[in-house]
Amino acid sequence: MELPGKLFVVAAPSGAGKSTLVKALLQHEPHLAVSVSHTTRAPRGQERDGVEYHFTNVEQFLQMVDAGQFFEHAHVHGNWYGTSRRSVETLLAAGKDVVLEIDWQGALQIRTLFPAAMLVFILPPSWDELAQRLRGRGEDAAEVIAQRLSNARHEVAQASRFDFVIINGSLDKALAELRAVVREQPEALRFAAQRSNHPDVFAALNLA
Numbered sequence: 001m002e003l004p005g006k007l008f009v010v011a012a013p014s015g016a017g018k019s020t021l022v023k024a025l026l027q028h029e030p031h032l033a034v035s036v037s038h039t040t041r042a043p044r045g046q047e048r049d050g051v052e053y054h055f056t057n058v059e060q061f062l063q064m065v066d067a068g069q070f071f072e073h074a075h076v077h078g079n080w081y082g083t084s085r086r087s088v089e090t091l092l093a094a095g096k097d098v099v100l101e102i103d104w105q106g107a108l109q110i111r112t113l114f115p116a117a118m119l120v121f122i123l124p125p126s127w128d129e130l131a132q133r134l135r136g137r138g139e140d141a142a143e144v145i146a147q148r149l150s151n152a153r154h155e156v157a158q159a160s161r162f163d164f165v166i167i168n169g170s171l172d173k174a175l176a177e178l179r180a181v182v183r184e185q186p187e188a189l190r191f192a193a194q195r196s197n198h199p200d201v202f203a204a205l206n207l208a
Contacts, residue, residue, distance in 0.1 A: 005093070007116070008097070009119045010120045011101075011155075012121060012122035012168075013152035015124065015134040019052075029182055034098065036051070037082060038064070039056070040058050044139050058080065061082065072107075074106045097182070104161075119162040120165075121166070124156075127149075130152060165190075
């Protein structure tokens with residue numbers, strides 16, 4: 001399927017700062033459109049239905065799956081997440097550049113439908129920093145955090161399957177790099193280049 005708009009897909013393990021980065025990206029790049037995902041998880045903090053996510057229950061979500069209403073969907077950390085097919089296709093057909101904030105499974109599903117989609121993976125600077133961020137949110141029980149950290153090792157291992165990699169050690173620097181991907185897709189942010197430029201980080205994350 002060829003549509004005039006560009007599609008950017010941002011994925012990361014929980015706690016790597018994906019949501020914060022995408023929110024900041026949208027503030028600095030107002031030409032970008034965003035498709036709000038559906039999820040069966042409960043809202044966190046000040047999250048609002050229809051803004052951060054469309055919150056739904058499992059029965060409704062699975063009915064939407066059966067009806068073919070999702071562009072992609074996946075089961076992550078015990079909850080379902082999905083991207084509305086109609087929403088994305090309408091935006092792209094109108095010539096809008098769209099950014100999706102989803103998990104790695106959904107990102108790779110999208111690659112099969114839109115080979116031209118540009119996939120971006122956000123890495124934490126270290127495992128210790130990722131653990132501190134998850135604990136610092138104060139939103140999850142200890143066993144949930146432990147599960148997210150365990151899952152993160154598998155998630156981070158998928159980074160080589162993405163077009164661009166950004167290390168979120170500094171929010172300002174990571175945001176500047178994400179904006180560069182949207183504007184010019186620099187070769188310096190490709191997986192191989194980042195691995196060459198940051199061998200210590202990649203080795204620590206078992207990506208060397």
